[in-house]
Amino acid sequence: MLLKHLRALSVxxxxxxASLAAHADYHVDILPPVTPVSRxxxxxxxxILWVCVVxxxxxxxxxxxxxxxxxxxxxxxxxxxxxxxxxxxxxxxxPFIILIGMAYPATQTVLNMKDTSNADMSIKxxxxxxxxxxxxxxxxxxxxxxxxxxxxxxEERDGKVGAPKNENxxxxxxxxxxxxxxxxxxxxxxxxxxxxxWYVPQLGINQYGIPGFIKDAWFEIDKAGTYRGQCxxxxxxxxxxxxxVVVAKSPEEYAAWVKDAKAKMPPPATVAAxxxxxxxxxxxxxxxxxxxxxxxxxxxxxxxxxxxxxxACHQPTGKGMPPAFPALDGSKVATGPKAxxxxxxxxxxxxxxxxxxxxxxxxxxxxxxxxxxNAWGNHTGEAIQPAEIAAARK
Amino acid sequence: MSxxxxxxxxxxxxxxxxxxxxxxxxxxxxxxRWMYTTNHKDIGTMYLWxxxxxxxxxxxxxxxxxxxxFKPGLQFFDPEFFNSLTTVHGLVMVFGAIMPxxxxxxxxxxxxxxxxxxxxxxxxxxxxxxxxxxxxxxLIGSFFVPGGAAASGWTLYPPLVIQQxxxxxxxxxxxxxxxxxxxxxSINIITTILNMRAPGMTLMKMPLFxxxxxxxxxxxxxxxxxxxxxxxxxxxxxxxxxxxxxxxxGGDPTMFLHIFWxxxxxxxxxxxxxxxxxISQILxxxxxxxxxxxxxxxxxTASIAILSFIVWGHHMFTVGMPAAGNLFFxxxxxxxxxxxxxxxxxxxxxxxxxxxxxETPMLxxxxxxxxxxxxxxxxxxxxxxPVDITLHNTYYxxxxxxxxxxxxxxxxxxxxxxxxxPKWSGKMYNEGxxxxxxxxxxxGFNLAFFPQHFLGLAGMPRRIPDYALQxxxxxMWSSIGAFIFGFSQLIFLYxxxxxxxxxxxxxQKQWEGADSLEWTHLPTPMPYHxxxxxPIVR
Ligand SMILES: [Cu+2]
Ligand SMILES: [Cu+2]
Numbered sequence: 001m002l003l004k005h006l007r008a009l010s011v012x013x014x015x016x017x018a019s020l021a022a023h024a025d026y027h028v029d030i031l032p033p034v035t036p037v038s039r040x041x042x043x044x045x046x047x048i049l050w051v052c053v054v055x056x057x058x059x060x061x062x063x064x065x066x067x068x069x070x071x072x073x074x075x076x077x078x079x080x081x082x083x084x085x086x087x088x089x090x091x092x093x094x095p096f097i098i099l100i101g102m103a104y105p106a107t108q109t110v111l112n113m114k115d116t117s118n119a120d121m122s123i124k125x126x127x128x129x130x131x132x133x134x135x136x137x138x139x140x141x142x143x144x145x146x147x148x149x150x151x152x153x154x155e156e157r158d159g160k161v162g163a164p165k166n167e168n169x170x171x172x173x174x175x176x177x178x179x180x181x182x183x184x185x186x187x188x189x190x191x192x193x194x195x196x197x198w199y200v201p202q203l204g205i206n207q208y209g210i211p212g213f214i215k216d217a218w219f220e221i222d223k224a225g226t227y228r229g230q231c232x233x234x235x236x237x238x239x240x241x242x243x244x245v246v247v248a249k250s251p252e253e254y255a256a257w258v259k260d261a262k263a264k265m266p267p268p269a270t271v272a273a274x275x276x277x278x279x280x281x282x283x284x285x286x287x288x289x290x291x292x293x294x295x296x297x298x299x300x301x302x303x304x305x306x307x308x309x310x311x312a313c314h315q316p317t318g319k320g321m322p323p324a325f326p327a328l329d330g331s332k333v334a335t336g337p338k339a340x341x342x343x344x345x346x347x348x349x350x351x352x353x354x355x356x357x358x359x360x361x362x363x364x365x366x367x368x369x370x371x372x373x374n375a376w377g378n379h380t381g382e383a384i385q386p387a388e389i390a391a392a393r394k
Numbered sequence: 395m396s397x398x399x400x401x402x403x404x405x406x407x408x409x410x411x412x413x414x415x416x417x418x419x420x421x422x423x424x425x426x427r428w429m430y431t432t433n434h435k436d437i438g439t440m441y442l443w444x445x446x447x448x449x450x451x452x453x454x455x456x457x458x459x460x461x462x463x464f465k466p467g468l469q470f471f472d473p474e475f476f477n478s479l480t481t482v483h484g485l486v487m488v489f490g491a492i493m494p495x496x497x498x499x500x501x502x503x504x505x506x507x508x509x510x511x512x513x514x515x516x517x518x519x520x521x522x523x524x525x526x527x528x529x530x531x532x533l534i535g536s537f538f539v540p541g542g543a544a545a546s547g548w549t550l551y552p553p554l555v556i557q558q559x560x561x562x563x564x565x566x567x568x569x570x571x572x573x574x575x576x577x578x579x580s581i582n583i584i585t586t587i588l589n590m591r592a593p594g595m596t597l598m599k600m601p602l603f604x605x606x607x608x609x610x611x612x613x614x615x616x617x618x619x620x621x622x623x624x625x626x627x628x629x630x631x632x633x634x635x636x637x638x639x640x641x642x643x644g645g646d647p648t649m650f651l652h653i654f655w656x657x658x659x660x661x662x663x664x665x666x667x668x669x670x671x672x673i674s675q676i677l678x679x680x681x682x683x684x685x686x687x688x689x690x691x692x693x694x695t696a697s698i699a700i701l702s703f704i705v706w707g708h709h710m711f712t713v714g715m716p717a718a719g720n721l722f723f724x725x726x727x728x729x730x731x732x733x734x735x736x737x738x739x740x741x742x743x744x745x746x747x748x749x750x751x752x753e754t755p756m757l758x759x760x761x762x763x764x765x766x767x768x769x770x771x772x773x774x775x776x777x778x779x780p781v782d783i784t785l786h787n788t789y790y791x792x793x794x795x796x797x798x799x800x801x802x803x804x805x806x807x808x809x810x811x812x813x814x815x816p817k818w819s820g821k822m823y824n825e826g827x828x829x830x831x832x833x834x835x836x837x838g839f840n841l842a843f844f845p846q847h848f849l850g851l852a853g854m855p856r857r858i859p860d861y862a863l864q865x866x867x868x869x870m871w872s873s874i875g876a877f878i879f880g881f882s883q884l885i886f887l888y889x890x891x892x893x894x895x896x897x898x899x900x901x902q903k904q905w906e907g908a909d910s911l912e913w914t915h916l917p918t919p920m921p922y923h924x925x926x927x928x929p930i931v932r
Contacts, residue, residue, distance in 0.1 A: 026867055027852040030784065041780045048778060052771040059767065063742050067760065070681070071750045078682040078749035088690050091739045092732060099728045102778065107721060109780040114717040154860060156467040165466060171862045189714075194554040195647060197712060197787060201853035206712045206783045210648060211553060212641020215714030228862075232712070232787040232855045234547045236554055237474040240858030321474065323541055323559040350642065353557060 031202050034227060034248075035219045038204030040109045048102055055098075113204070116218045119186035123177070127189075127196035127209040127231070128355045130238035130312060134177050137188075141261045144359060146308075147241045148172045154241075171228040176245035178261075180254035184220045193353045197232030200244055206232055221248040236353070237321075238312050293363075295370065295383040302371025305364050310372075313353060318376040325353065329376035338384065341369055342392040358393065362386035421922055429524075432516030433922065434501045435818070437523050441498030442811070444526055446887070448490030449804075451534070453880050455483040460842070460876040463869050468860055476859035477545035478561075482533060484548030485565065488665070489572045490530055492799065495807045496668040497522075497579050500607045502818060504583060506912035506920075507601045509592025509929045514585035518578050525575040532568040536561035547857055549658070550625070552639040552650050556632050563632070566625045573618040580611035580618075587611075592911075594931035598692070601910045602685065605692050606671030609699045613660045613667075616703075621657040624650060648713055655706035663702045665799060667695055669806030670737060673759050676813050677741055679907040680756035681748025686740045694733035694740075701730050711779050712786045720779045727777040734770055738763070753905075754828030758809035761836055762802060769797030772847065787857075790850025796843045808835075808886065815890065816904040817912055820919025821897030827889045834882035841875025 033039040070076045124135040128144075135142040149170050156162040166172060179185050189198050191209035199206040203219040221227075231242040249257060307316060310328075314320045318329035328334045333341050345365060348356035357365065363386045373380040421427045421436065428440060458479050462470050471479070501519065505512055513519045536543040541559030544550065555562055587608045591600070600608075627650070630636040637643020639650045670691075678685045685691060707715060707723030715723075741763055750756070772794040776782045785791060808831075816822050845868035854865045861869065902918045912920075915929050 026848070027864065028848045030851050031853060037780070038784070041784050044778060045775065045781045045784075048775055048781065052774065056767070056771065059738065059742065060764065063745065063760075063763065066742065066745045066748070067750065070746065070748050071752070073751075076747070076749045079747045080683060081747070082684045082686050082744075083689070084687075087743070088687055088736070092736060095732050095735045099731060102774075103725060103728060106724065106778045106780060110717055110720055110724070113780060113783070114720075154468055156469050162467045165863060167863070169466060169863050170860060194557065195551055197855075199787070199853070199855065201784055204780070204784055206786050207714060208712050210641075210713070213646070213648070213714075217714075229853065230855050230858070233551075234477065234554065234857040236545070236557070237472075237477065239477070240473060240855075240860050321541065324557045 033204065034202050034221050034223045034225065035204055036222070037109065037113050037219065038202060040105075040112065041204045044106055044109060047105070051098060051102065113217075116186050116216045118184065119218055120183040121180075122186040122188055123179075124188045124190070124214075125177075125198055125209065127191040127193075127198070127235070127242075129193050129236050129353050130231070130242040132173075132177075132198070132242065132244060133359075134175075136258075139258045139262075141258060142359075143175050143261070145173045145175045145177065145245070147238075147243055148174045149241075168228065170241065171230070171243045171245070173243055173245045176226070176247045178247045178249060178254060178257050179221065180251040181221050181224050181248045183251070184218055186216055186218045188214050188216050190214045192355055194235045195233050196235045196242070198229075198244060199232035200227055200229030200246055202227045203229075203246065208233055221246075224248050224250060236324075292385055293366070293383065295374065295381070298367045298370035298383050299374055301364075302367035302369070303375070305360075305368045306371050306375075309357065309360070309368065318372075318378075328372050329378060334372045335378050335380060338369075338373075338382065338388070339392070341373065342384075342389065345369060346389075346392060362389040362393075365389045430520070432512070432520050434505050434512045434516070434519065435920075435922070437513075437519050438498045438501030438503075439818075440523050441494050441501060441526075444523070444530075445491050445495035445498060445807075448486050448494070448530065450883070450887075452483050452486035452491055453883065455479045455486070457876060457880050459483065460873040462859055463861070464873040465870060466861055466863055466866055471859065473859045474545055475542060477547075477857065478537065478543035480857050481544050481547055482537070485533060485544075485568075486530075487799075488548065488661070489569070490526075490533065492665045492803050492807070493572075493576065494526060496607075496610075496665070496803075497576075499603070499668065499672070499807070499810055499814075500579070500583050502814065503912070504586055504604055504607060505590070506916065506924060507604050507910045508587060508590065508595050509911050509915070509925050509931060510586060510590035511923065511926050511928075513582050514590055515578075515582045519582055522575045522578040522582065525571050525578075529568040529571040529575070532564045532571070536564040536568075539564070549651075549654060550628065551654075552628060552631065552647050555628060556639070563629065566629050569625050570622055573622045576614050576618050580614040583607055583611040584615075592925065592928035592931050598689065599931060601671075602674035602688070602691055602695075603668065603671035603910075606667040606674075606695055609695050610664050610667045613664050613699055613702065617657040617660045617664075620653060621661075624653040624657065627653075648710075651710050651713060652706070655709045656703075658709065659706045660699075660702045662795075662798070663698060665803045667699065669762070669803045670695060672806045672810040672813075673741065673762055675908075675910065676755050676759040676809055677744050677763075679813070679905045679909070680753065680759070681745050681750050682907040683744060683748040686743035686746075687736075690736060691740055694736040697733045698730060701726060701733070705730065708777055708782065711782045724777055724779045728774065731770070731774050731777075738767055738770070753812075754823070754825060754832055755809045755813035755905075757829065757832040758805050758812065761832065762805040762809060765797055765801030765805065765839070769794055769802055772797060784853075785850050787855055788850035789846040789854045789856055792856050793843050793846035793850060796846075800843070801839055805835075811886075811890065813905070813908075814912075815893060816900030817916075817918060817920065819894050819897065820900055821893050822900040822904065823889050823893040823897060827885055827892075831882055831885045831889065834885070835879055838875050838877075838879030838882055842872050842879055843875070845869075845872050845875075 030042050030045055033042040122137045124137060126133040132145045134145060149166060149172055152163045153165045153169060189207050189209045190213060191211045193211060196209045197206060198209055205217045205219055207215055207217045225248055227246045229244040231239055313325040314328050318327060320327040333344055346356060346358045348354050366384045366386045366389050370384045373382055428436060431437060462476055539560050541561060543561045544558060544565045546555040546558065587604060627638040631638050631640060637645040639645050639647045674685055674691060705723055705727045707719060708727045711720055776785060776791065776794060812823060812828055849865055849868050852864065854861055900918050903913045911929060916924055
């Protein structure tokens with residue numbers, strides 16, 4: 001009976017393995033390491049896995065031997081032995097020694113990982129619901145990094161057919177973290193709202209960003225390339241949509257990138273301009289800060305910018321998700337005096353998920369706020385001009 | 395047949411006339427029987443049915459999760475609702491299914507196995523059970539309030555959980571009620587075991603199930619108040635302006651993690667030690683051979699329990715503790731592998747040179763042994779700080795704890811039900827269906843969870859509603875496995891109900907090798923009151 005079951009099982013297993021071979025995307029191992037630390041991690045895992053496999057074979061070998069030989073149907077007769085101090089001492093001591101063998105190299109790696117001294121550069125990483133901010137301490141570059149996968153590739157509910165998915169679906173961002181290879185980079189990781197996790201497996205880093213505290217980690221990439229990761233700690237609704245992309249370049253290319261990025265600051269590229277699906281109708285960079293826009297121009301640009309920046313929390317309907325995220329439709333702030341609205345968006349509300357959006361361009365903010373004050377059931381009829389934003393910044 | 399064995403035992407027990415007299419004025423009929431009952435058997439039954447109901451509910455949520463993850467893209471749920479599903483699935487399974495199921499076993503078995511008439515505090519016992527109902531209603535009801543159910547993961551980390559709505563308050567209240575119920579249950583179990591053993595039943599003669607529950611009950615009393623404290627601090631941070639976990643007010647979110655996991659790690663042993671006890675009784679019964687090292691099993695259980703208090707930091711290697719902290723928790727965690735290994739070796743030595751037969755309880759016990767060992771190995775891998783850092787909060791962790799909690803705790807519960815159902819109900823279950831249930835569970839479970847190791851190694855985070863394309867294949871298999879596993883539990887439900895309704899009469903000692911008092915001293919079916927006069931244990 002048992003044998004029949006096992007035969008069925010083995011048939012299943014073989015077809016399964018065959019189907020595996022037919023595909024390429026059945027990863028079964030840690031991704032290729034690209035830093036000294038992640039290489040140590042890779043080797044540690046590999047070593048421990050093999051120790052486990054050996055013990056596994058011995059333990060399961062004994063067990064299955066017993067299952068097949070010491071069964072009544074095979075004519076076995078129960079012997080009644082029990083307790084044997086020698087055996088019991090051996091199977092306590094031997095695992096202990098094996099564990100010491102594992103702990104020793106692991107300890108060295110722990111000490112190595114924690115040694116953030118003598119870094120060549122540091123980058124402050126701030127997590128927001130749901131994006132990352134990178135602030136290069138020495139090079140003076142600072143920008144936000146958002147998910148770049150368009151919504152229409154994600155959304156397949158209510159019978160919708162999703163658009164064909166990009167190769168790096170959900171693991172692509174508008175502005176990647178660019179770093180030089182061969183340099184020791186220290187990350188100072190924190191958060192603005194809830195706990196997040198900055199996790200890039202190939203760099204061997206997985207560090208919580210904790211609001212109010214700064215934790216550090218380091219890496220030194222030895223191979224130019226693009227390395228992807230994600231937020232690892234559940235942080236609310238869009239937790240699955242805050243990827244991390246690290247691009248490692250040669251020091252020369254990096255220097256060129258820094259120059260370029262600096263020229264774009266402040267603000268760097270606006271989120272809208274850098275988001276692939278950014279509509280052509282979005283506000284052009286405010287070439288003439290004194291240009292007056294019409295209410296309709298602002299509203300139509302604002303709608304798209306709102307979708308990119310605000311709708312995750314306040315929802316496209318403006319109804320929010322009370323009680324966590326308040327409705328803007330009918331809100332006192334979005335229908336009352338402008339000053340309070342401007343202040344809320346520019347400065348955020350400390351201690352809540354409402355982060356400051358001062359990094360957006362004046363024209364973009366003007367469009368968003370105008371939109372909020374004239375969308376849904378809000379009809380203030382006010383067009384907020386970029387100049388008013390500039391004034392409110394002071 | 396059952397009458398024959400009945401008479402036989404009556405002859406053997408001088409108290410039996412009395413027990414049978416009770417039998418005649420047995421339990422009252424209808425709902426009041428269950429509402430007012432102080433009988434440990436009735437209460438045990440209610441705990442087990444409650445747990446099974448919650449298991450199906452939590453399982454339905456899990457299938458919702460696996461349906462969403464069947465392929466990339468969002469097909470069914472809003473991401474926030476998905477987060478609620480993972481959160482409430484976890485809470486329901488831990489507090490609603492696994493823990494009450496073991497308390498159900500304790501209620502049924504502790505008095506029978508130590509030869510006492512009932513639990514020490516029968517009325518409190520009734521109250522411990524009935525508290526579960528409002529707690530469950532709060533947990534489930536939280537799906538229907540504005541903002542939806544708690545969506546922070548079952549660990550309820552602030553500040554995320556502070557942002558969320560009234561459902562979190564309902565969850566906190568539910569946790570308080572469940573905690574009160576567990577503490578009362580534990581006091582009851584400890585008092586019963588320490589004071590109500592039959593003459594001659596010394597501590598070191600107690601069946602291992604009783605031993606493991608004695609230790610578990612102490613763990614519960616030690617850590618449930620800690621959890622209650624942690625969630626109370628959440629509550630006051632949410633509503634009364636305190637800043638325990640708010641850095642802006644001088645608090646620290648990390649402190650919640652420390653307190654939560656000080657509860658959380660012993661909690662995982664609360665869910666596995668009674669399983670060890672059940673397995674330690676089933677394996678010898680079917681090997682027809684005594685447990686290899688009874689004393690060392692008791693000591694191993696106790697050392698696991700003690701060590702469980704100093705390893706909580708292994709859930710927090712990515713918080714950024716100093717190296718010394720990480721190393722301490724790593725060494726302590728690795729140390730637990732020693733007593734756990736002792737247990738596994740003991741079980742195998744028990745099977746060795748036995749005379750095994752493979753009825754359903756034995757199959758599930760062997761399934762437990764194989765798969766729990768795999769979960770133990772992945773636990774060892776995760777104990778190594780640098781490796782944990784690359785695997786923390788990935789599907790590798792999800793695979794690990796489902797290997798120890800599903801194929802560990804749950805398989806032991808199922809094994810125990812098949813093992814004791816003949817005694818409890820007086821009727822024998824259908825062996826063929828039992829075996830079918832086992833093989834489908836085995837295939838479905840491994841298909842669902844083994845590939846999750848690979849997903850974690852490749853870097854797929856847990857608690858995400860959608861994922862990158864390179865994770866698609868393994869997720870598809872995992873979902874298929876989950877559905878096979880989920881639906882095969884309906885066979886179990888059917889088998890149990892069919893047994894109770896129309897099973898063939900079971901024998902007094904249905905399992906040849908079973909040797910605890912309920913098999914050796916009590917007839918099948920058992921009278922409503924047993925051991926009214928305690929048996930004498932040699
Ligand atoms: Cu996050
Ligand atoms: Cu733990």
